[in-house]
Amino acid sequence: MAEFAPFFLRSIWYYALPSQTLAKGKMVAKTLLGEPVLFARKDDGTVFALRDVCPHRAMPLSCGRFDGREVECCYHGWRFDKEGVCRDIPWLTGHEGIDPANIKVRTYPVMEVQGNIWIFMSDKKEAEKAGANPDAFAHKPPVLPGIAMDAQAGLWTHSLFPCHMDHAVIGLMDPAHGPFVHQAWWWRGKTSIHEKAKAFGAAPFGFVMKKHRPSSNSFGYKILGGVPETEIVFALPGVRIEHIQIGQEKNKHHVINLTCVTPISETQTEITHLIYWTQPWLALIKPFFRPFMEGFIEQDKDVVTRQQIGLKHEKSMLLLKDADTQARWYFQLKQEYAKASSESRAFNNPVPDVTLRWRS
Ligand code: FES
Numbered sequence: 464m465a466e467f468a469p470f471f472l473r474s475i476w477y478y479a480l481p482s483q484t485l486a487k488g489k490m491v492a493k494t495l496l497g498e499p500v501l502f503a504r505k506d507d508g509t510v511f512a513l514r515d516v517c518p519h520r521a522m523p524l525s526c527g528r529f530d531g532r533e534v535e536c537c538y539h540g541w542r543f544d545k546e547g548v549c550r551d552i553p554w555l556t557g558h559e560g561i562d563p564a565n566i567k568v569r570t571y572p573v574m575e576v577q578g579n580i581w582i583f584m585s586d587k588k589e590a591e592k593a594g595a596n597p598d599a600f601a602h603k604p605p606v607l608p609g610i611a612m613d614a615q616a617g618l619w620t621h622s623l624f625p626c627h628m629d630h631a632v633i634g635l636m637d638p639a640h641g642p643f644v645h646q647a648w649w650w651r652g653k654t655s656i657h658e659k660a661k662a663f664g665a666a667p668f669g670f671v672m673k674k675h676r677p678s679s680n681s682f683g684y685k686i687l688g689g690v691p692e693t694e695i696v697f698a699l700p701g702v703r704i705e706h707i708q709i710g711q712e713k714n715k716h717h718v719i720n721l722t723c724v725t726p727i728s729e730t731q732t733e734i735t736h737l738i739y740w741t742q743p744w745l746a747l748i749k750p751f752f753r754p755f756m757e758g759f760i761e762q763d764k765d766v767v768t769r770q771q772i773g774l775k776h777e778k779s780m781l782l783l784k785d786a787d788t789q790a791r792w793y794f795q796l797k798q799e800y801a802k803a804s805s806e807s808r809a810f811n812n813p814v815p816d817v818t819l820r821w822r823s
């Protein structure tokens with residue numbers, strides 16, 4: 464029995480939002496790990512993130528205006544640049560001897576990779592002393608294999624789960640819930656349950672289900688044509704990358720399912736699911752595919768929503784043998800990451816090379 468003691472990892476990159484949701488000259492306000500964050504994209508395309516609270520009298524900066532260069536607070540017009548430096552206090556006459564540039568709002572490091580914006584959430588003490596320098600940490604946002612660096616997802620969707628991120632993560636990687644939660648004609652049902660054996664090993668800040676031929680009972684794979692091979696990687700803090708490869712060397716195509724878990728608060732978690740592909744024809748079936756993708760995530764959401772009722776009364780979990788091993792690894796990886804960063808040492812991946820067996 465493991466007592467559930469939730470916490471959020473710090474000093475790590477979290478998924479923030481798809482690049483396409485933040486146009487030039489626009490702002491998006493979002494809460495992450497309980498902190499209000501304002502994302503903005505300058506006219507030159509660069510993205511920045513500020514604490515969404517004006518240091519003057521706490522007005523959300525997102526209530527103000529953005530001219531593509533600086534954010535102006537809606538209350539008294541103080542202006543802040545992408546470094547969080549105050550550039551203007553309109554009421555100053557000059558006799559006060561105050562330099563607005565001495566006033567700063569907290570900034571967050573951001574990075575844009577393959578059509579997604581990532582944010583480095585340092586802890587507050589660290590942000591003050593080390594200037595929140597993410598280069599001091601080995602963790603980086605993931606780079607999707609077989610996909611161009613400037614690619615955008617062909618299809619994506621957001622969903623808000625009413626639970627702590629840990630339950631969302633272990634729910635998404637749980638191999639035994641499929642036949643019960645995701646019953647659908649195009650996927651599989653209880654009658655198709657059979658034994659599986661999958662080889663696992665360590666991957667950067669996580670683990671990998673090594674390359675294999677997916678179950679022949681998955682209609683979802685059949686429509687891709689050819690004989691696909693798939694590899695599934697999980698990485699802290701909550702990223703799952705399913706890489707499907709179809710065809711031989713010269714004529715190889717890739718489909719990537721990227722699932723990112725972002726904690727909004729202790730009790731709310733955002734799941735962003737994005738699909739990338741290299742076969743041009745898949746764009747044609749996009750409209751038909753979206754309802755399936757959304758329906759699938761809704762089923763996961765429904766089940767964790769009902770789980771919250773029981774979790775009010777019981778904090779421990781019985782993580783049993785092979786089918787729950789990935790969930791156990793997740794908690795071990797998290798503990799190790801927190802420990803390694805607090806001790807300023809390298810991360811030691813606790814995941815062994817092993818074959819797990821279960822029926823699903
Ligand atoms: S509260 Fe922002 S300028 Fe006064």
Ligand SMILES: [Fe+2]
Pocket residue numbers: 634635640644645763
């Ligand atoms: Fe699921």
